[in-house]
Amino acid sequence: MSAFPSKQALALDAVRRAPFHFFQVDNFTDLGINDGSELRAPSYWVLWYAVNTLVTIHCWTSWQEGIKRKRLINVTTSLIHSTISGLFIFAYFFMYTKLVFASPLHYYSYLDSQIVMLSIGYFFYDAFDLLLNDKLSIATGVLLFHHAASILVLSTAVLSHKFLLYAYWALLMEVSSVLLHSRSLLHLSKLSTTSMIGLSRVVAYFNIVFFVIFRFLVQVFLVGWAWVNLDHMHSAFAAIALVGGLCFFVINVGLFMRILHSDGFFLPSVMSEGQLDALLEDNDYSKVGTSEKEDLLEV
Template structure:
């Protein structure tokens, strides 16, 4: 039993599923929705504690933004660090077996991330009605949908770990945003400058670089699984790449590197 849980297992019932469409009815299976529900409750408790204990001296809009960023930072640190550790410890799996390798313990990180995106969606709906909120909701909807496709098929788990490596960059972006909200003149702060530099460096390596690799992977492996997975993945990755370009533009404007009028 322990070998099945901790080993590099692929259950026999998962063979050939890459050629089948994911069954939507499986979202009602306890092994799919129960982990998400448990992590969602944990995140709700975390969010409640953050709102009761942290950033309470700030004005309402700034306070909510800081509290939301704090929970988001917890998720991005866990997801980013875990995916990077997985890559370091299992490079062959990440590079050569990104489709078929499956482990129920490793799948928990994906369920945790899906729960986070549900949590953040509900938090944004309750507290934000700006254009920024709409963009975030669109992003979370695409992420949750594409993660669900992989989890329902019991395929592409290491490939999804690649996607979570983007969270390494997200961690630095969250810290940078927190520093901007809490520091009246962050651009003169050495710590802020360091975090901002790391945010830009990881943006190109772990965000744009990862997305490009994932698109290349799908193109190079076309025909080795159902076309649905190819097209749905590429559609999501193109969306995230465009989203990332606009995010990069926003960061460059904030740093004064790019004029706002420049597209």
């Protein structure tokens, strides 16, 4: 062992010798890891509010202010997030395939964690938007639970400096969300029944395929990997992976059934309108008339 005291020991000694102040500037950087992390935490949720503002100003301007334009703006913002995160994660998987399979637990890079932090910011933004602008309902509650669970899972990687690539696997579901949000925009804007009927059908079919691959199969890997590595992590992390995986699976099954129903792949008699209501991603339709409600139910 070194005969000289460590930097941390010297810093602790300096704390003991320093006069006591109730409020003081903390310059004792040697007491911990001095990598400047406290100065590198961008407020991505503010960024998403800025994105939403730009979308509000420049998109869907020909639409009258109301529930449908609000929904179009919200889905457009969501599409921007899923496009950025989904394409980045997909490209990362393509370039570092062996790495994402080999080390979902231990690999960590501050730079690579930014896409996770960006998504955490998005889920915070969207959750606040729901709380401020939506009427509380079962559907809103499910979506808030989804966002809270997503923040918990993704924050685990950022705070522990572990499970970064596990979070990448979870974000791979955003590839499916690109098709999901595109489909919603086509339906809401009525382009699916006018000038873009053909494109809408193509998107509908690809949405089903991508949903199975990038949601259900990804979840199979996430749960399977967690099960294989149960002995290599704390039980709290294992619970997040297994219980969280089950919750996301239930949410995705409900969403998948709604998509199959509204796109004509599922017999209407199998699911009632009331059951379909409960599977909606939001409850905007509850504030409008019957005709508009039917439009939103088709999204």
